[in-house]
Every structure is written in structure tokens, then in C-alpha cells.
Amino acid sequence: xxxxxxxxxxxxxxxxxxxxxxxxAYKEALQAALNIGYSILEMGGTSLDAVEQAIRSLExxxxxxxxxxxxxxxxxxxxxxxxxxxxKTLEAGAVxxxxxxxxxxxxxxxxxxxxxHVMLAAKGAVDFAREMDCEFRDAEYFYxxxxxxxxxxxxxxxxxxxxxxxxxxxxxxxxxxVALDKAGxxxxxxxxxxxxxxxxxxxxxxxxxxxxxxxxxNTCAVSCTGxxxxxxxxxxxxxxxxxxEYKGLSLADATKETIQKRLLNIGGDGGLIAVDAKGNxxxxxxxxxxxxxxxNSKGLEEISIYEA
Amino acid sequence: xxxxxxxxxxxxxxxxxxxxxxxxAYKEALQAALNIGYSILEMGGTSLDAVEQAIRSLExxxxxxxxxxxxxxxxxxxxxxxxxxxxKTLEAGAVxxxxxxxxxxxxxxxxxxxxxHVMLAAKGAVDFAREMDCEFRDAEYFYxxxxxxxxxxxxxxxxxxxxxxxxxxxxxxxxxxVALDKAGxxxxxxxxxxxxxxxxxxxxxxxxxxxxxxxxxNTCAVSCTGxxxxxxxxxxxxxxxxxxEYKGLSLADATKETIQKRLLNIGGDGGLIAVDAKGNxxxxxxxxxxxxxxxNSKGLEEISIYEA
Numbered sequence: 222x223x224x225x226x227x228x229x230x231x232x233x234x235x236x237x238x239x240x241x242x243x244x245x246a247y248k249e250a251l252q253a254a255l256n257i258g259y260s261i262l263e264m265g266g267t268s269l270d271a272v273e274q275a276i277r278s279l280e281x282x283x284x285x286x287x288x289x290x291x292x293x294x295x296x297x298x299x300x301x302x303x304x305x306x307x308x309k310t311l312e313a314g315a316v317x318x319x320x321x322x323x324x325x326x327x328x329x330x331x332x333x334x335x336x337x338h339v340m341l342a343a344k345g346a347v348d349f350a351r352e353m354d355c356e357f358r359d360a361e362y363f364y365x366x367x368x369x370x371x372x373x374x375x376x377x378x379x380x381x382x383x384x385x386x387x388x389x390x391x392x393x394x395x396x397x398x399v400a401l402d403k404a405g406x407x408x409x410x411x412x413x414x415x416x417x418x419x420x421x422x423x424x425x426x427x428x429x430x431x432x433x434x435x436x437x438x439n440t441c442a443v444s445c446t447g448x449x450x451x452x453x454x455x456x457x458x459x460x461x462x463x464x465x466e467y468k469g470l471s472l473a474d475a476t477k478e479t480i481q482k483r484l485l486n487i488g489g490d491g492g493l494i495a496v497d498a499k500g501n502x503x504x505x506x507x508x509x510x511x512x513x514x515x516x517n518s519k520g521l522e523e524i525s526i527y528e529a
Numbered sequence: 530x531x532x533x534x535x536x537x538x539x540x541x542x543x544x545x546x547x548x549x550x551x552x553x554a555y556k557e558a559l560q561a562a563l564n565i566g567y568s569i570l571e572m573g574g575t576s577l578d579a580v581e582q583a584i585r586s587l588e589x590x591x592x593x594x595x596x597x598x599x600x601x602x603x604x605x606x607x608x609x610x611x612x613x614x615x616x617k618t619l620e621a622g623a624v625x626x627x628x629x630x631x632x633x634x635x636x637x638x639x640x641x642x643x644x645x646h647v648m649l650a651a652k653g654a655v656d657f658a659r660e661m662d663c664e665f666r667d668a669e670y671f672y673x674x675x676x677x678x679x680x681x682x683x684x685x686x687x688x689x690x691x692x693x694x695x696x697x698x699x700x701x702x703x704x705x706x707v708a709l710d711k712a713g714x715x716x717x718x719x720x721x722x723x724x725x726x727x728x729x730x731x732x733x734x735x736x737x738x739x740x741x742x743x744x745x746x747n748t749c750a751v752s753c754t755g756x757x758x759x760x761x762x763x764x765x766x767x768x769x770x771x772x773x774e775y776k777g778l779s780l781a782d783a784t785k786e787t788i789q790k791r792l793l794n795i796g797g798d799g800g801l802i803a804v805d806a807k808g809n810x811x812x813x814x815x816x817x818x819x820x821x822x823x824x825n826s827k828g829l830e831e832i833s834i835y836e837a
Contacts, residue, residue, distance in 0.1 A: 423649055459767055
């Protein structure tokens with residue numbers, strides 16, 4: 222059994238602000254990332270490689286708020302966060318507030334495998350990336366006209382936007398992937414460009430092990446997207462794992478409990494993707510939509526944006 | 530019922546490298562912090578105020594690796610982390626990699642109450658501290674000869690020390706406090722100066738909600754100290770809460786399970802302090818010692834360093 226699920230953010234994705242062309246472009250980008258990850262699993266590759274490569278594909282696509290498509294901070298720069306976790310060893314790596322790095326998810330993996338640490342931040346994380354010979358890109362690569370306009374609308378104000386916010390198209394811009402490989406190992410990873418007009422070096426849940434990302438072969442692999450502050454306070458990803466391990470819930474019941482009850486109870490919006498050790502997949506969200514796709518070796522394949 | 534517990538780090542605290550004078554100094558500092566927190570609870574103050582003020586006292590004392598006594602990074606500076614959580618509202622605040630701020634725990638509380646965010650890092654967090662008119666101190670205030678010598682021993686190498694490491698007196702330098710107030714509200718907070726000769730903007734578990742700090746009126750308040758990377762991977766603080774809520778364990782059994790089994794299974798060293806909604810206290814560690822103290826309104830009072 223092999224399984225993979227990916228997401229490209231959740232939120233108020235209005236059909237009215239979506240053109241058929243735009244919808245098509247999103248679905249094609251999701252399909253491409255799904256195929257990359259699934260092929261790796263099919264050829265006997267590891268779930269770690271599958272989630273990393275699927276996310277690199279989403280990071281390289283300007284449609285999603287991660288990597289190339291990252292939103293602008295209040296300073297007019299980009300501060301990206303990412304994390305990855307190996308369900309077999311419980312090893313994990315994360316970076317917060319990095320700029321110029323082409324693929325933050327791959328930097329997170331290098332943190333896991335080469336740094337002796339779990340989480341590196343800001344300038345120090347960029348120094349580490351240079352020592353590791355990571356690919357860097359200049360400001361032009363990260364410049365996107367749509368993102369720039371988003372920023373211009375709120376620049377100079379105290380307003381920060383969780384990506385396509387400001388009521389029109391309120392979307393929490395994050396990408397994520399979870400997978401189960403042939404060897405039975407789970408992995409999860411998440412990457413984001415944060416919030417438009419973000420200040421003060423704010424860190425959301427995406428680079429935080431336990432909140433935005435978690436993987437454990439005994440339970441599940443989870444990647445979240447949503448109002449990061451609420452996900453941090455709810456320790457969402459590990460909550461799903463604990464509901465399965467300590468309360469005996471199924472993946473479907475655990476993800477429902479966490480997203481539809483516990484997160485909602487404190488006012489948190491968003492969703493998650495998860496896969497368990499048997500290859501079951503859950504795509505749970507309490508917003509109007511979530512860019513998502515999944516595929517397993519039992520014939521399941523889905524690419525969706527709006528609520529079912 | 531009121532209860533408070535504090536810690537000043539865990540690790541290999543060798544009696545051979547401890548003089549009676551040094552032991553006395555540590556115990557007096559713990560006693561002073563305990564008294565400050567307990568008096569607040571006794572006068573009907575909140576658990577949030579009690580943990581913040583107890584930690585400020587430990588941060589102001591050069592004996593502990595937090596605030597004034599913070600260790601040196603590889604650059605010869607100080608990068609401090611802190612977090613705080615309110616068990617009543619599940620609100621939380623954290624800062625990572627800040628320098629110059631006299632009391633990082635109070636900055637974490639300002640993040641919780643004034644920023645609209647949960648976690649701020651590095652330069653951005655310092656900018657926020659300036660906007661909030663936090664107290665700053667210059668390099669001289671943070672200079673400590675013992676810390677400087679610790680750094681000189683490993684400076685220029687790839688070695689980083691979890692405070693008093695290098696085999697002599699291996700201690701994970703962190704301070705923490707947990708409390709239950711008369712209104713039945715729990716709170717937890719943690720503060721640290723990180724690792725000697727730290728590089729790359731490394732973030733440990735101390736500023737991470739769920740790993741280093743967690744509080745929830747339904748279960749418990751927890752503050753951790755130890756090998757931060759393992760605490761992050763084990764999501765230690767929230768694990769204790771989940772074992773109580775989802776598996777029905779007592780505070781004592783939950784903290785034992787997390788520290789003596791789950792954390793040890795992946796090779797993690799350290800400990801935690803915890804208090805539950807009934808005022809029970811747990812001081813659990815798998816190292817040779819943990820600087821710790823606790824007091825409740827049923828007559829319990831303890832100040833200890835070594836294993837019982």
C-alpha cells in the first residue's frame with residue numbers, strides 16, 4: 222500500500238473570484254506535485270523523498286504561498302518557513318524566517334540530517350543554508366505581481382494578511398504533503414511564505430513540529446494549513462496523533478475531532494491532510510475550501526478545491 | 530488550593546564540582562523565586578503573574594542560563610528564548626533568539642497579550658520589544674565571567690554546549706515555572722539562554738508551545754528542560770496533557786510515562802515540572818539532577834538539586 226496527499230492552503234476560496242483558467246492552473250499544479258510524489262512511492266522510494274519532492278514542486282509554482290510564490294513582509298522581503306518529519310525515526314528538521322532559499326523544505330531536510338539540531342531560524346538558518354550549498358535565488362525570482370499588489374493594499378498599515386485575505390479570497394497560504402511508502406514509513410512536510418505584510422519575525426505553525434507538521438509510524442503523518450496562531454495553541458498535528466494513540470480513534474475521527482471541535486472551539490480556521498500507517502487518507506478542513514489532492518495504490522485519486 | 534513549582538535546569542550536576550557555597554547560592558535563588566511566585570498566589574494573584582514573576586527572578590540571577598546568566602553563542606552574543614501559556618484561555622506567547630531584553634519571559638507575555646501573534650523571532654521580536662518599551666540591558670549586564678570561560682573552551686570549534694556540558698557538569702540551562710491559582714487557573718512559562726557556542730539561530734524547545742511549555746485548565750501546566758531537540762521531536766509538554774486527557778492517566782503517571790519512557794526511548798535527557806488542576810505537583814527527570822523547588826497550600830515545600 223502506498224498513499225500520498227498534498228495541500229496548497231485552505232480558506233475562503235470564493236468561486237466568484239475564481240476563473241475557469243485559474244482553477245485549471247491550480248489543479249494542474251496540484252496534479253503535477255501529486256504525480257511527482259506518487260511516482261517516487263511507486264518506484265519504491267521513501268515517503269521522505271516523496272513529500273520533499275512534491276513540496277519542491279509546489280514551492281517552485283508561483284500560485285502557492287511558499288518558495289517562489291511567497292507573499293511580501295512589511296519590509297518588502299520574503300520570510301519563509303518549512304518543516305519535515307520522518308515517522309520511522311521521529312527525526313525532524315525545520316527552518317523559520319529564511320529568505321533567498323529556493324526550496325525551504327529541502328533546507329529543513331538538511332537541518333534534520335546534517336545540523337544536529339531540529340529548528341534553525343532567520344540569519345543563522347540562512348548561514349547554514351550557505352554552508353550546505355543550498356540553491357539561492359535573488360529578489361527577482363521571488364517577485365510576483367499579484368503578491369506585490371496584495372502587499373501594496375496593506376503596506377504601511379498594521380494589517381497583516383493570511384495570504385489572499387481582505388475578505389475577497391481569504392486563503393491561508395501554505396503547502397504540505399504527507400505520504401506512506403512501500404516499507405510502511407510515514408513522513409510529513411509543510412512550507413509557507415507566511416502572511417502578507419508580516420512584521421516582527423512572526424512564526425506560525427508551519428515550521429513547528431507538533432503544530433504544523435508531525436509524523437510517527439505508530440499513528441499518522443499530518444501537515445496543517447490555517448490561522449497559524451490557533452494551530453500553535455492547539456498543537457494540532459500532534460493532537461491528531463495522540464487522539465489515535467491514546468484514545469484509539471481512527472484517522473478520520475481523530476482529524477474530525479481536532480479540526481471541527483478542538484480547533485473551532487478556540488476560533489481557529491483551517492485544515493489538514495493526514496495519512497495513517499494503513500494508508501488511509503484524511504483531508505479535513507473547517508473553511509470553505511482547501512486546495513488538495515491525494516492518491517493511493519487502491520485506485521483513489523482526487524483533486525479538489527471547494528467543499529465536497 | 531494553590532501550587533507552584535519552578536526549575537533551574539536539569540542534567541549531570543556533579544556533587545564533586547559543587548561547593549557548599551555554590552549549592553547554598555543555588556538554593557537561595559530558588560527559594561527567592563519560589564517565594565515571589567507563591568506570595569502572588571497567596572494574595573489571590575493569577576497563576577500567569579506568579580509564573581512570570583518567579584521566572585523574572587531566575588532570569589535576573591546570573592546562576593541560571595536565562596536572562597542575565599545566559600550563555601554565549603558562537604558569535605559571542607546572547608540569544609534568548611522564552612514562552613508563556615495561559616491554561617484558562619489557551620492563549621500563548623513566545624520569543625526566540627532575542628538579545629538585549631532584560632526579561633524575555635515578560636516579552637513573551639507581551640507577545641501573547643499585545644501582538645496578535647503567538648511566536649516572534651530574532652530581530653523582529655526585538656523590534657516588537659522596543660515598540661512595547663521593554664527593559665533593555667547592554668552587553669556588560671549579560672557578561673558573566675564563568676559563562677565567558679565556558680565559551681572560550683569551545684569557541685571556534687563545532688562543539689556546542691548545553692550549558693555546563695563538557696562532561697564536568699552537564700546541565701541543560703533553562704528556567705521554568707508552573708502554577709495553580711485560587712481561581713483554579715493554570716499557567717506555565719519557560720526561559721533560556723540556549724546552548725554555549727550555539728550557531729545558526731538554533732531554536733530549542735523552550736519557546737515552542739507544546740514542546741517546552743503547555744498549560745490547559747482541563748489537564749495541567751508543564752515546563753521542560755533538557756536536550757531541546759529531543760523535547761521538540763517528542764512534543765513533551767503537550768504529550769503529558771494528552772496522556773491525562775485522552776488516556777486518563779494521573780499527573781504523576783503521565784509525567785513518568787513521557788520522561789522515563791517516551792523521551793528516553795529516543796535518547797532524550799532532561800526533565801519537567803508540572804502541576805495539575807487539583808494542585809498536584811510532579812518534578813520528573815531522567816538525569817542525575819534538576820534544580821527544582823515547589824510549594825503548595827497543603828504544607829508541601831521542597832528545594833532540591835540531586836535525585837531524591
